[in-house]
Amino acid sequence: MNESVLMLTIMAAIGLGTPIVFATVGEILAERSGILNLGVQGMMLVGAVAGFWITFQTENLWLGVLLAMIAGAALSVIHAFNSVTLRVSQIVSGLALTIFGTGVAVFVGRAGDIPLIGEPSPAVFNKPILPEALADLPIVGPLIFGHDALVYLSWIVVAVSSFYLFHTRPGLTVRAVGEDPASAEAAGIDVSRIRYIHVMIGGALAGLGGAYFSLALVPSWLDNPVGPAGWIAIALVILASWRPWRALWAAYLFGAAGRVSFTFQTLGIAIPASLLAMLPFILAILAMLVLTSGKRARFLGAPAALGIPYFREER
Amino acid sequence: MSQGAQSQTPPAVELRDMDKSFYGVFANADVNFSLARGEVHALLGENGAGKSTLCSVIAGLYRPDSGEMLIDGEPTIFKSPKDALAAGVGMVYQHFRLVSNLTVAENLALGNPDVAMRLSQKELEVEAREIGEKYDFPVDPSARIWQLSVGQQQRVEILKLLYRNARILILDEPTAVLTPQEGEALFQTMRVMAEEGRSLIFISHKLHEVKEVSDRVTVLREGRVVGIADTADAEPRDLARMMVGKDLELPTRAANESIGDPMLVVRDLVVQGDRGLDAVNKLSITVNAGEVVGIAGVSGNGQRELAQGIVGLMKVTGGSVHLDGDDVTKMSVLAKIKRGIAYIPQSRLGMGLAPGLSTEDNLALKEYRVPPYSRGPLLSERAFNARGEELIEEFDIRGVRPGLPIRLLSGGNLQKALIAREIVQAHKVLIARSPTRGLDVGATATVRDQILAERDRGIAVLLISEDLDELLALSDRLLVMYEGEIVGDMPASEATAERLGLLMSGQSEEQIA
Numbered sequence: 001m002n003e004s005v006l007m008l009t010i011m012a013a014i015g016l017g018t019p020i021v022f023a024t025v026g027e028i029l030a031e032r033s034g035i036l037n038l039g040v041q042g043m044m045l046v047g048a049v050a051g052f053w054i055t056f057q058t059e060n061l062w063l064g065v066l067l068a069m070i071a072g073a074a075l076s077v078i079h080a081f082n083s084v085t086l087r088v089s090q091i092v093s094g095l096a097l098t099i100f101g102t103g104v105a106v107f108v109g110r111a112g113d114i115p116l117i118g119e120p121s122p123a124v125f126n127k128p129i130l131p132e133a134l135a136d137l138p139i140v141g142p143l144i145f146g147h148d149a150l151v152y153l154s155w156i157v158v159a160v161s162s163f164y165l166f167h168t169r170p171g172l173t174v175r176a177v178g179e180d181p182a183s184a185e186a187a188g189i190d191v192s193r194i195r196y197i198h199v200m201i202g203g204a205l206a207g208l209g210g211a212y213f214s215l216a217l218v219p220s221w222l223d224n225p226v227g228p229a230g231w232i233a234i235a236l237v238i239l240a241s242w243r244p245w246r247a248l249w250a251a252y253l254f255g256a257a258g259r260v261s262f263t264f265q266t267l268g269i270a271i272p273a274s275l276l277a278m279l280p281f282i283l284a285i286l287a288m289l290v291l292t293s294g295k296r297a298r299f300l301g302a303p304a305a306l307g308i309p310y311f312r313e314e315r
Numbered sequence: 316m317s318q319g320a321q322s323q324t325p326p327a328v329e330l331r332d333m334d335k336s337f338y339g340v341f342a343n344a345d346v347n348f349s350l351a352r353g354e355v356h357a358l359l360g361e362n363g364a365g366k367s368t369l370c371s372v373i374a375g376l377y378r379p380d381s382g383e384m385l386i387d388g389e390p391t392i393f394k395s396p397k398d399a400l401a402a403g404v405g406m407v408y409q410h411f412r413l414v415s416n417l418t419v420a421e422n423l424a425l426g427n428p429d430v431a432m433r434l435s436q437k438e439l440e441v442e443a444r445e446i447g448e449k450y451d452f453p454v455d456p457s458a459r460i461w462q463l464s465v466g467q468q469q470r471v472e473i474l475k476l477l478y479r480n481a482r483i484l485i486l487d488e489p490t491a492v493l494t495p496q497e498g499e500a501l502f503q504t505m506r507v508m509a510e511e512g513r514s515l516i517f518i519s520h521k522l523h524e525v526k527e528v529s530d531r532v533t534v535l536r537e538g539r540v541v542g543i544a545d546t547a548d549a550e551p552r553d554l555a556r557m558m559v560g561k562d563l564e565l566p567t568r569a570a571n572e573s574i575g576d577p578m579l580v581v582r583d584l585v586v587q588g589d590r591g592l593d594a595v596n597k598l599s600i601t602v603n604a605g606e607v608v609g610i611a612g613v614s615g616n617g618q619r620e621l622a623q624g625i626v627g628l629m630k631v632t633g634g635s636v637h638l639d640g641d642d643v644t645k646m647s648v649l650a651k652i653k654r655g656i657a658y659i660p661q662s663r664l665g666m667g668l669a670p671g672l673s674t675e676d677n678l679a680l681k682e683y684r685v686p687p688y689s690r691g692p693l694l695s696e697r698a699f700n701a702r703g704e705e706l707i708e709e710f711d712i713r714g715v716r717p718g719l720p721i722r723l724l725s726g727g728n729l730q731k732a733l734i735a736r737e738i739v740q741a742h743k744v745l746i747a748r749s750p751t752r753g754l755d756v757g758a759t760a761t762v763r764d765q766i767l768a769e770r771d772r773g774i775a776v777l778l779i780s781e782d783l784d785e786l787l788a789l790s791d792r793l794l795v796m797y798e799g800e801i802v803g804d805m806p807a808s809e810a811t812a813e814r815l816g817l818l819m820s821g822q823s824e825e826q827i828a
Contacts, residue, residue, distance in 0.1 A: 167433060167434050168432055168433055168434055169424060169430055169431070169432050169433075169434055170432070171434075172417070172421055172424060172425060172434060173425065173426070175414075175416075175417065176414045176417060176421075176425050176426075179414045179415070179416045179417065180413075180414040180415065180416075182412070183411075183412040183413055183414050183425075184414065184425065184426070186396065186408075186412035187397075187412065187425045187426030187427075188395070188396070188397030188400070188426040189425070189426050301416075304415070304416060
């Protein structure tokens with residue numbers, strides 16, 4: 001494989017991986033607090049449409065990012081209410097959230113006097129933000145310095161959330177709540193509050209990931225610009241064993257797998273494109289099979305109370 | 316108790332006329348209690364005597380309904396355990412409040428407002444090690460909780476309180492989960508803490524422990540304080556009598572004339588408890604046909620493991636169980652049922668019955684495998700219902716609405732249904748755990764009559780209970796279980812409150828005589 005093909009593949013991996021980094025890290029934060037949110041796909045779509053809509057109106061990308069995060073977080077409150085306050089099945093609530101969010105996105109995209117559907121975004125996240133001199137350096141230039149603002153934001157999100165979870169007192173609190181809410185509560189921690197907050201942070205990051213599709217990767221409005229990214233993020237949480245840095249690498253690996261079919265064509269290797277298009281999903285399934293079988297799940301760091309509604313001890 | 320000695324410094328904790336009830340039932344009534352500074356104060360009492368409630372009030376888990384609490388002489392009411400801990404009052408619960416996947420150091424930092432926002436695992440570990448060494452409490456601070464033994468986990472719980480600088484420590488039956496050696500180490504530490512001026516409340520059922528470690532002892536019975544003594548002056552037999560209380564009523568019913576051959580023979584049985592210790596320790600019992608053998612004991616001395624080991628719900632790691640001469644030790648639960656072991660577990664809805672199924676279905680749960688209830692894979696609803704109606708009638712189970720979940724029935728009717736199901740099928744042995752617990756007078760009488768009728772039919776009955784009234788009303792022979800062993804064996808007619816109380820709290824027959 002020659003160098004430029006490798007470079008292109010890596011650059012594409014970072015591009016395709018970035019929205020998934022946001023969503024995966026968001027889901028990691030929610031799951032570390034013990035709440036499984038299968039509504040990532042819905043939150044991403046709502047974020048994508050909200051971000052696109054405001055940017056379409058105002059041509060302001062950062063307003064788009066902000067609204068996408070608010071929309072994702074707002075949708076996630078429904079899940080937090082269902083699973084923390086009402087203690088219903090988190091699986092059912094999450095799936096419902098995905099269906100609801102998908103419907104909202106399609107509806108918003110097609111409603112109004114000027115439907116968004118088919119419209120290109122008036123502004124796009126595509127410009128490298130660092131000085132061109134840096135980006136022109138051989139190899140490391142484009143790899144490290146040649147990205148748009150949201151890629152750097154995703155790196156910051158990964159670094160901050162990793163530090164937060166493993167090196168701060170509030171982060172310890174989150175992990176304790178996800179492992180053993182009863183003991184955490186005995187230590188004076190407000191379990192419900194922690195869970196609401198982290199489900200909402202997860203929702204905001206999922207919304208941001210969705211906006212990266214509608215404002216950078218695609219960048220126009222389709223009924224579903226994000227593809228199956230939300231589902232992939234949920235799988236990658238396990239592949240990343242609930243650790244933000246691993247989520248970054250996992251998302252890039254996934255992005256690369258999505259690019260491989262294109263790369264192979266470039267290199268003139270004849271494998272049916274549809275077969276290669278399946279590669280990322282096969283990769284995800286295999287990874288989950290290997291990593292989550294039996295006792296390894298606990299060893300990997302799956303929060304012990306994940307998905308289990310918490311009832312206070314009552315007498 | 317001398318008033319003068321403590322007049323300069325107020326007691327660390329003082330309760331005045333404290334009442335606490337749950338749903339209209341008193342757990343504590345008119346409790347007066349005082350804990351001096353630097354003392355180890357034992358709380359002694361049977362199950363349900365109100366010891367845990369008393370401590371939970373002090374630790375801020377419950378608020379008293381009435382009465383006063385003074386901490387260091389200041390009237391105080393804690394809003395929460397967090398509040399109490401901030402004021403220096405902490406409790407080690409029987410079920411540890413540790414996050415098992417976190418390290419020792421992380422557990423110490425959890426919820427602790429004095430720890431910096433930015434966690435330094437290293438600093439935490441150094442501090443944890445220092446406190447551990449000071450109290451001769453070596454624990455590896457970087458170990459995860461699940462890697463530690465139960466005794467070490469308990470140390471972490473105590474370290475947590477010391478780390479928060481608690482001055483008043485409450486230990487709820489701390490020795491229940493410890494080996495004797497770990498218990499000794501704990502007592503050492505308790506003495507060191509008391510010498511430093513910390514005050515400790517120590518809950519126990521075991522007289523020798525109370526004698527060994529405490530300065531004073533308060534005895535509770537049925538939610539009330541029935542005695543306070545300096546431990547050094549207290550006679551074990553007086554304490555035991557206070558604990559058990561009223562003179563026991565001796566049974567007036569006639570003993571069964573026709574006691575038959577050995578039916579259930581347990582030899583050197585060993586069963587491991589959840590904690591990995593031997594909860595049943597080389598225990599032997601024989602129950603003859605037509606005899607009720609009662610096993611008395613404070614809960615948690617291996618009764619559950621004994622019952623579940625015999626019926627096959629827990630793994631037996633040593634010894635044997637013979638039923639009517641055949642070795643059934645290794646048989647499955649189903650095989651044992653077929654051989655004739657009927658079992659009434661302690662929790663009716665948890666283990667005995669399927670709460671969400673109808674009464675009819677529950678009544679057929681042990682018979683559904685054979686015709687007419689099933690043919691091949693198909694169940695006969697008609698047979699279920701017919702059988703259900705029959706049993707509901709015969710055992711006077713009230714409140715049944717056909718098809719609706721059995722959990723809607725009252726406790727007494729649930730128990731009648733459970734007993735009906737267990738005793739209508741062919742069996743030779745009946746094992747019952749606290750069968751009348753929580754039942755009203757009428758239901759209690761019915762259940763007792765049924766168990767006596769079983770005995771008269773020639774069934775061997777093993778009755779495991781914490782309720783001495785129940786045991787005395789039904790048993791022909793009474794055994795006392797303590798720490799997984801049988802420590803006393805007597806005809807029911809020779810049982811006295813004092814003797815049972817002493818045996819149940821770990822004094823041997825020789826010490827009593």
